[in-house]
Amino acid sequence: MGALTWAVAAVVTDDAGRVLLCRQGRGERRHGLPGGRLRPAESPVHAAMRDIRAETGWEVEVVDLVGLYHLADASAPPPTSPAAPASSTGRVASSAGRAGPLPDVLVHVFRARVRGPGPTGEPMGGCRASWHDPTALPEALTPTTRAALADALAGRSGVLHTTTTPPTPAPGSLARDTAAERDTTPGAVAPPAGHPPGQRANPPTATRH
Secondary structure, three states: OOOEEEEEEEEEEOOOOOEEEEEEOOOOOOEEOOEEEOOOOOOHHHHHHHHHHHHHOOOEEEEEEEEEEEEEOOOOOOOOOOOOOHHHHOOEOOOOOOEOOOOEEEEEEEEEEEOOOOOOOOOOOOEEEEEEOOOOOOOOEOHHHHHHHHHHHOOOOOEEEEEEOOOOOOOOOOOOOOHHHHOOOOOOOOOOOOOOOOOOOOOOEEOOO
C-alpha cells in the first residue's frame, strides 16, 4: 500500500427512502456517495456532515457507521518491489503528466438521513446531486459506492471492505469518484482553499432517471 488518504462519505436517505448520490458534471462520470476528505484533527462524523452540506446543501444527521472501505490502486507495485521508473511500474494518472500509482483511500462510510424539507445552503463545485430509489440505482457506480450501498441497504454495520480501482482506466476517466474518492483524483480541479470538494450550483432535485 502506498500513500493513504482518509476520507468520509455517507449513504444519505430522505423520508421517502431515496438515496442521495453525486455525479461529476464533466463527461461520462459514475455516480458516487457525497463526502470528502478529513481535515487535520477533525472527527469523521463532523467531516461527513460538513462535506455533505458543502457538496449538496443538505443538513444531515449521522445515524451510524456502515463500515470502513479501503480502495487500493490495482496498478500499484507490490509493497516489497524495488523502486522503478514510473513508465514501468506506475501509470500516467492525468493529462497533466503526473505518473505513478494513485493514493489508497480509506473511507469511513456512514448511514445518514436528511434534516428538514430541503437544502439549507447553496452547494458549491462541479458535481450534480440527485435522489434515487434504492430499487432503481444507476448502473454506473464507483466501486466503493456499489459496495457501501449494498451493505447499507441490507442493514449491515461495522463492515470492513477492500476493493481496487481498474488497473488501466481509459484516458480522461476517473479511477475513483465517490465524493470522497473524487478529491484524490490527480488532475482534478481543486476546490477553493479551505473548502471541501463541492457539488453543483443548484439544490439537488429528484432524479429523472
